[in-house]
Amino acid sequence: MQKDLTLAEQIERKILKYISEKGYQLGDSLPKENELAETLGVSRVVLREALSRLRILGFIETKRKRGTVLTSPNIFYGFKTILSSGTLDKDSLKDLYEVRLMLEIGMADFLFLHKEERHLNELQRIIEEENMTVDSEQLTKLDIRFHSTLYKMSGNKSLYAFQNLLNTLFATYAPRRKDWKVKQIISHESLLEILKCGTADAFRTAMRLHLNTRFENMGTLFPEKAVKEITEDEEEA
Amino acid sequence: MQKDLTLAEQIERKILKYISEKGYQLGDSLPKENELAETLGVSRVVLREALSRLRILGFIETKRKRGTVLTSPNIFYGFKTILSSGTLDKDSLKDLYEVRLMLEIGMADFLFLHKEERHLNELQRIIEEENMTVDSEQLTKLDIRFHSTLYKMSGNKSLYAFQNLLNTLFATYAPRRKDWKVKQIISHESLLEILKCGTADAFRTAMRLHLNTRFENMGTLFPEKAVKEITEDEEEA
DNA sequence: TTAATTTATTTGTAGTACATATTAATTCGA
DNA sequence: TCGAATTAATATGTACTACAAATAAATTAA
Numbered sequence: 001m002q003k004d005l006t007l008a009e010q011i012e013r014k015i016l017k018y019i020s021e022k023g024y025q026l027g028d029s030l031p032k033e034n035e036l037a038e039t040l041g042v043s044r045v046v047l048r049e050a051l052s053r054l055r056i057l058g059f060i061e062t063k064r065k066r067g068t069v070l071t072s073p074n075i076f077y078g079f080k081t082i083l084s085s086g087t088l089d090k091d092s093l094k095d096l097y098e099v100r101l102m103l104e105i106g107m108a109d110f111l112f113l114h115k116e117e118r119h120l121n122e123l124q125r126i127i128e129e130e131n132m133t134v135d136s137e138q139l140t141k142l143d144i145r146f147h148s149t150l151y152k153m154s155g156n157k158s159l160y161a162f163q164n165l166l167n168t169l170f171a172t173y174a175p176r177r178k179d180w181k182v183k184q185i186i187s188h189e190s191l192l193e194i195l196k197c198g199t200a201d202a203f204r205t206a207m208r209l210h211l212n213t214r215f216e217n218m219g220t221l222f223p224e225k226a227v228k229e230i231t232e233d234e235e236e237a
Numbered sequence: 238m239q240k241d242l243t244l245a246e247q248i249e250r251k252i253l254k255y256i257s258e259k260g261y262q263l264g265d266s267l268p269k270e271n272e273l274a275e276t277l278g279v280s281r282v283v284l285r286e287a288l289s290r291l292r293i294l295g296f297i298e299t300k301r302k303r304g305t306v307l308t309s310p311n312i313f314y315g316f317k318t319i320l321s322s323g324t325l326d327k328d329s330l331k332d333l334y335e336v337r338l339m340l341e342i343g344m345a346d347f348l349f350l351h352k353e354e355r356h357l358n359e360l361q362r363i364i365e366e367e368n369m370t371v372d373s374e375q376l377t378k379l380d381i382r383f384h385s386t387l388y389k390m391s392g393n394k395s396l397y398a399f400q401n402l403l404n405t406l407f408a409t410y411a412p413r414r415k416d417w418k419v420k421q422i423i424s425h426e427s428l429l430e431i432l433k434c435g436t437a438d439a440f441r442t443a444m445r446l447h448l449n450t451r452f453e454n455m456g457t458l459f460p461e462k463a464v465k466e467i468t469e470d471e472e473e474a
Numbered sequence: 475t476t477a478a479t480t481t482a483t484t485t486g487t488a489g490t491a492c493a494t495a496t497t498a499a500t501t502c503g504a
Numbered sequence: 505t506c507g508a509a510t511t512a513a514t515a516t517g518t519a520c521t522a523c524a525a526a527t528a529a530a531t532t533a534a
Contacts, residue, residue: 006485006486007486007487008289008486008487012318016322016323016324019324020322020323020324026326032514032515032516033515033516034515042487042488043487043488043489044488044489045282045486045487045488045489046486046487046488048286048516048517049285049286049289052245052286052289052290053289053290053292053293055290056290056293056294056315057293057315057318057319058319059319059322059324062515062516062517063495063496063515063516064494064495064496064497064514064515064516064517065494065495065496065497065513065514065515065516066496066497066515066516067515067516068516072326072329073319073322073324073325073329075316075319075325075329075333077315078293078294078314078315078316079312079315079316081249081294082294082295082296082310082312085253085257085296085310086253086257087253087256087257087296087310088310088312089263089309091394092309092310092312092394092395095393095394095395095396096312096395098347098391098393098396099340099393099395099396101343101346102339102340102343102344102347102396103336103339103340103343104343105342105343105345105346105441106338106339106340106341106342106343106344107339107343108342109338109342109445109452110335110339154335156332156335156336157328157332158329158332158333158336159332159335159336159339200445201441201442201445204342204438204441204442204445205438205441208346208437208438208441215346243516243517244517244518245517245518269483269484269485270484270485271484279518279519280518280519280520281519281520282517282518282519282520283517283518283519285485285486299485299486300484300485300526300527301484301485301486301525301526301527301528302482302483302484302485302525302526302527302528303484303485303526303527303528304484304485305485
């Protein structure tokens with residue numbers, strides 16, 4: 001079953017198995033390193049390497065003397081390290097950019113499902129601020145805030161966390177054209193209006209038009225993407 | 238700037254910095270562990286722990302004698318470990334389930350942008366197989382294949398990888414109702430028809446209806462989600 | 475020239491020792 | 505007796521050393 005995994009990788013999985021078998025709950029403390037190493041039959045070095053791997057994924061936190069405690073694995077914990085490393089290739093960047101567009105269009109139903117007065121008010125405030133400024137940089141910030149509020153409004157915490165990461169990413173990687181605001185077909189006002197008394201279906205269409213410049217600029221932002229064939233992923237147990 | 242990061246974590250970032258500063262490319266080999274440890278001024282243990290963290294994120298691969306080589310950081314590398322660990326909490330699961338629905342609805346434009354004859358043929362074949370069987374399990378498999386093909390069709394490799402992960406996840410966590418096939422408003426045939434000679438907008442609406450049972454069943458699949466307030470994330474540099 | 479064998483090198487693993495931080499216990503003073 | 509300060513105990517963090525295992529490179533044999 002196990003191919004050529006390094007011992008630390010095997011132990012990493014053993015620990016996860018050990019945790020679920022022993023019925024450890026969030027917040028519980030694992031045995032101390034020496035004990036756990038002995039229990040699993042490896043040296044402390046290997047155990048610590050395995051623990052380190054679990055730590056970067058957000059499974060555990062360790063503190064001196066206090067030991068290793070189980071934490072809620074934030075899905076995007078490791079993600080963050082990758083994004084902020086600046087080593088992401090062009091293709092992956094474009095992929096993420098596309099994913100964001102898909103999400104903003106696809107989230108419509110959840111916006112209508114979870115919308116609350118305070119969200120609508122927040123959006124209204126942002127729009128008012130937009131109408132009061134002509135500064136391009138300021139407008140960009142407000143635009144980000146508007147869309148960020150939508151993500152929050154979706155009621156999906158993971159999605160919101162994801163969006164926050166992408167924001168910082170694309171702020172540096174995909175700067176906007178200067179005329180982005182002018183060329184917009186559907187304004188933030190229109191979107192808000194639909195949110196107030198429209199349907200999810202109407203919102204999707206409107207959002208698609210609102211993001212039209214993004215769709216059009218993609219070719220220049222991410223030129224000549226190598227259109228490699230997607231091959232079937234071999235599933236792993 | 239650095240809070241209370243462990244040395245290995247600091248070194249992890251130092252290595253990333255080192256890589257980008259030295260202009261290392263994908264496939265290049267890093268200096269051997271002893272050298273790198275000395276260069277960065279830490280023991281080999283710490284260096285190896287840092288390398289291990291980078292390895293789980295898919296930044297590097299190491300082989301005996303050959304050394305450490307830079308690889309393309311697969312965004313969902315660590316993700317996979319988390320998902321397959323079975324320790325994901327209910328909220329995160331629901332979040333991911335929702336995200337998948339959003340993506341399938343939001344991907345319409347990219348389907349039309351990248352659709353090719355072979356994709357349409359593949360979909361056609363699946364539909365024909367569906368029409369030839371009544372076995373519930375078989376139908377579920379074909380359904381997964383149909384949607385999986387759509388992801389492939391989107392031309393977004395990262396998205397396709399993501400979807401593969403979610404498939405294995407929800408196969409165990411969110412089993413289907415027995416009558417899912419009967420209650421479907423829009424069939425795969427209809428979706429394919431729209432893909433052939435319809436518009437992205439029409440496809441979105443159709444897909445939303447096609448997924449209607451999924452939307453409706455969400456309440457039973459993920460009961461009484463703790464509707465915790467989404468708090469502002471403090472951005473980190 | 476090619477195949478087989480040996481050598482050298484680099485990662486993988488183990489053990490030990492000590493530094494450091496933090497909790498727990500103990501002492502001292504009011 | 506209570507509370508603050510000090511001390512002790514303990515678990516993680518880091519370093520160093522040694523050796524095992526794998527494999528690329530060099531050497532030898534056919």
